[in-house]
Amino acid sequence: MTMTHVPGRWVEGAGLVLGPLLLLAGVLVRAGEDDFFHGQLAAYAAAPDKMVLSYSLYAAGAVLLWPAVVALARVIGATRPGWATWGATLVVLGLFGRVFHAGASHLAFRMVDTLGLEAAQRAVADTYGAFHVFKAVNICIMAGWIVLAVGAFLSKALGATVLGVIRCVALASAAGLPLGVLKGSSDPISLVALAGLAVALVPLGVSVLRNGPAPRWWAVALTVALIPTAFVLGLTG
Numbered sequence: 001m002t003m004t005h006v007p008g009r010w011v012e013g014a015g016l017v018l019g020p021l022l023l024l025a026g027v028l029v030r031a032g033e034d035d036f037f038h039g040q041l042a043a044y045a046a047a048p049d050k051m052v053l054s055y056s057l058y059a060a061g062a063v064l065l066w067p068a069v070v071a072l073a074r075v076i077g078a079t080r081p082g083w084a085t086w087g088a089t090l091v092v093l094g095l096f097g098r099v100f101h102a103g104a105s106h107l108a109f110r111m112v113d114t115l116g117l118e119a120a121q122r123a124v125a126d127t128y129g130a131f132h133v134f135k136a137v138n139i140c141i142m143a144g145w146i147v148l149a150v151g152a153f154l155s156k157a158l159g160a161t162v163l164g165v166i167r168c169v170a171l172a173s174a175a176g177l178p179l180g181v182l183k184g185s186s187d188p189i190s191l192v193a194l195a196g197l198a199v200a201l202v203p204l205g206v207s208v209l210r211n212g213p214a215p216r217w218w219a220v221a222l223t224v225a226l227i228p229t230a231f232v233l234g235l236t237g
Helices: 009-029 037-046 048-077 081-115 117-127 133-155 162-176 188-210 217-235
Strands: none
Touching (some): 009 048, 009 188, 037 081, 048 081
16 A cells, blocks of 8 residues: 655755744844834834744744654654654644644734733733643744654764754754744844854745656646635635
């Protein structure tokens, strides 16, 4: 029986290349702003288009990382299945948490529009520690990348040379990326973590995309047409 990899080479390759780059772009767009929620809300009040672009790029990057993690875990799993399973599971759970945080940040920005900056800052301050089920994945957000990096090192999934070791260390550095709602993530540690994620995953993505036949023309046309169509339909509610 022929086994089909899901979601497939093109989705996984795109996730490996675009996921880290979109995250890095999102942070660079809002670089220089206060990294905590009151400063992020003030930045939105002053330049809403810039902050919406920044957080949108970041959220899209987080979503695209799941097929990237699947692709890397498949390579690791060829020789280290346990590390692959635990690493991928923890990272994907952590990505769910980051997408939840993105939704909460979106709501906070909308409060600036409707309530004004000071009222929105007070509302966020009064509710910032409120319980939600995704608090349970906070440890996954931090630990998942380390587990995946150890698996990549043991399996030589990112290369057996010194460069491969460097890429594994770079992958583990993603654990240093701040988590939570309305986090600016433009401090040096965050930028190093995101650059490390790009160093670790983008070359693998390029390899995945090149290792096989080109997509059929109709698949490319359908994908190109689907993206704006889905966006327009989403705007209509």
